[in-house]
Amino acid sequence: MRTTLYGRVTAFLIVTALVGLTGCASPPTREAMLVGAPATKNYPYSVSVQTRGGTETSAMTGANVSNEELKVAVESSIVASKLFKSVVQDRNGDYExxxxxxxxxKPVFGASFTVEMxxxxxxxxxxxxxxxxxxxxxxxxxxxxxxxxxxxxxMRLAIEGAARKNIAQGLQAIAELGALEADSRAERGPTAAAVPGPAAVTYPRTLSGQDIAAHFASYPSIEARRGEAKPTRQAPFTLRIRGDGTVERSCPRCFTPSASGSMVVKRDDAQVCFDWRRVPYPASGCFKLVQTSATDFEMRGVGFETVINYSVAP
Amino acid sequence: MPLKKTALLLATLAAVATTTTGCAINRATATIDPSVNLGSLKAMHVAKQPKDDNDIDVLIAEKLRSRGYNVTTGGEKPSAVDAVVTYVDRWRWDITMYMLELTITIRDPKNDYPLASGKSYHTSLARKSPAEMVDEVLGNIFKEAGR
Incomplete structure (x- = not known):
């Protein structure tokens, strides 16, 4: 009897270790690589996107970023961030x-996978x-x-995260280009060149329903805290957004450290609504999402005074 | 009997691992920035990887010299070069050590921007010597540049 138990436990541990500690082939998706945060500049140009050097995911070589998935993710990110006026195909744009x-x-084994791109x-x-x-x-x-x-x-999440951050940094580098800004002002004429461009993003700005959906698709893990509460009640928490409409909240300093619930983006109302099971913190209800700087956001309760603050990587 | 089952499971896993990692995979790719003309480069420096005990930098330098470039190698980058060449070599053990993958990147010395990059990947049954890997990667880069 004891031998039977030993054999089953051994087999279970071997299979668990193989499944849990090795990274096999699960292809990264374009949706998870998308960057939805609005750009700090909106250039009045069209752009085409070419990607090279990517590798297809396969059972033998493991998960990789393919050219096609990266191209679509970058194009979608440009559209969502409104960095350029439009995205075109076949090098027919103003810029390429x-x-x-x-x-x-990529690592091949371990509890934590760090992917560098x-x-x-x-x-x-x-x-x-x-x-x-x-x-x-x-x-x-x-x-x-x-x-x-x-x-x-x-492994897939690590690759998607590395690609998403790469796209975010790349788009930010383009947004900071003085040459494009000067070009766009010159094209608007001497009067326009003397004043700040009307396309520049001003803060605070309230995100639309579409922007909210793209934003949370880009940032599925957020370090946040209640902003309006007393300092003693501002326990920081991690909000993890799953693709199936569920959310998890990890709050080590809370009475109930782990909690779960559901999240719905009401696109027509430009609101995101949370329903937490069993816990009052941070708060169930609907929020407007307001961007207060290039990297800072506030979720403002609709009909109640809760404010949730967080920052994202540029 | 349960011990036999465990042994059978281990044997199956070993068989799967052996059969799935021992296949011959050959992959060789190269990418060139379309705005770059490699023919305009004259002097290159091959930056030696600190952990490279196999003198891959020397192999790369020799191969580039044979293509007519002035090439230096070592840890210190000379001030006046047209490009810096970096590489990443990955090794595996299968009876003996072999080079699984070699990536060579030709960079702009001012900002490290990759002007051209090539990669070769050969698993154990299709293994190549380091010199052959260098030859294949650089050959693919210049072949791509010549298109």
Missing amino acids: LTIIITQLT EAGWALTKVSDKTVVLRKVIKSAHTATLDDAIVGATR
Whole structure:
């Protein structure tokens, strides 16, 4: 009897270790690599996107970022962030953005998977072939056992996170380009050149329902705290948004450290609504999402005074 | 009997691991920034990886010299070069050590921007020597650049 139990426990441990600690092949998705935060600039140009150096996911080589998935993720991120007026295909735009993946470093075993990604970002003005940006973007993301028990899923989350951060940094680098800003002002004429561009984002700005959905798709894990409460009641918490409409809240200093619930984005009302099971913190109800700076956000309760503050990586 | 089952399970897992990692996979790719002309480069520096005990930098430098470039190598980058060459080599053990993957990147010395990059990946049954890997990666980069 004891021998039977020993054999079953051994087999269970072996299978658990193999499944939980190794990262096999689960392809990253374009939706998870999308960056939804509004850009700090809105250029009145069209852009086309080319991606190179990516590798398809396979059972033998493991999860990878493919050219196609990265291209669509970058295009969707540009549309969601409104960095450019439009995204076009076949190099027919005012600018051409080329992204070359040069390194995707992945671990093969472990409890935490840290993936590092390096990509070259180049932006070229199509009309005269002027290169306005050439930059190496390096990013890294760690997925832990808290994010996923299964190794293949954890690896996918780590790769998606590294790619998402790479895209966010790349778009931010483009938003900070003085050359494009000067170009767009010059094209609007001398009067426009003398005043700040009307397309510049001003804060605070309330996000639309579509923006809210894209925002939370880009930032599925958020470190937040209640902003309006007394300091003693401002316990920081981690909000994790799952793709199936469920949310988890981890709050080590709370009476109930772990909680779960549901989240719905009401696009027509431009609100995000949470329903927490068993816990009052941070608060159940609907919120407006207000961006107060390039990286800072507030969820403001609709019909109640709760404010939840958090920041995101640029 | 349960011990036999455990042994059977272990044997199955070992068989799966062996059969799925021993296949011959060959993959060689190269990517060039479309705005770059590698022919305009004259002097290159191969930056030696601190953990490289196999002198891969020397192999790369020799291969580039054979293509007509002035090439230096070592840890210190000279001030006047047209490009810096970096590489990442991954090794595995299967009876003996072999190079699983080699990535070579030709960079702009001013900002490390990747002007061109190539990668070769060969598993154990299709293993190549380091010199052959270097030859294949650089060959693919210049072949892509010549298109």
